[in-house]
Amino acid sequence: MAGDNELPTLRSLEKPEKLEDLLKEDRGDDCLPCKVVGGGAFLGLAAYSYISGQSQLQQQRAKILASGSRFGMRSRSLGITGISLALAWLGIWRLAK
Numbered sequence: 001m002a003g004d005n006e007l008p009t010l011r012s013l014e015k016p017e018k019l020e021d022l023l024k025e026d027r028g029d030d031c032l033p034c035k036v037v038g039g040g041a042f043l044g045l046a047a048y049s050y051i052s053g054q055s056q057l058q059q060q061r062a063k064i065l066a067s068g069s070r071f072g073m074r075s076r077s078l079g080i081t082g083i084s085l086a087l088a089w090l091g092i093w094r095l096a097k
Helices: 010-014 019-027 032-059 061-067 073-096
Strands: none
Touching: 032 061, 032 073, 061 073
16 A cells, blocks of 8 residues: 555655656657658648748739838748748658657
8 A cells, every 4th residue: 555655755856857857758659650740741831831922922923013012022932931941840850859
């Protein structure tokens, strides 16, 4: 009765746990199909975001240039590319971790 439900000693509670051990415990189990599906989803989203974003940008090119906004075609294109690269990085990170 007292074997499994023993209270920890004060000395064991005062000693801090190693960060590496806590991170290993927190990581959890992640199966290979979960990684592939998750990483593939991010990579697919990155590709879709880039292709559809650039397409819509070209469709609206005349309106954007006529508006006189300080955000022209180059900055909008860089924004779309940046978002796509961030999503692609998340996909690669998901596949690797």
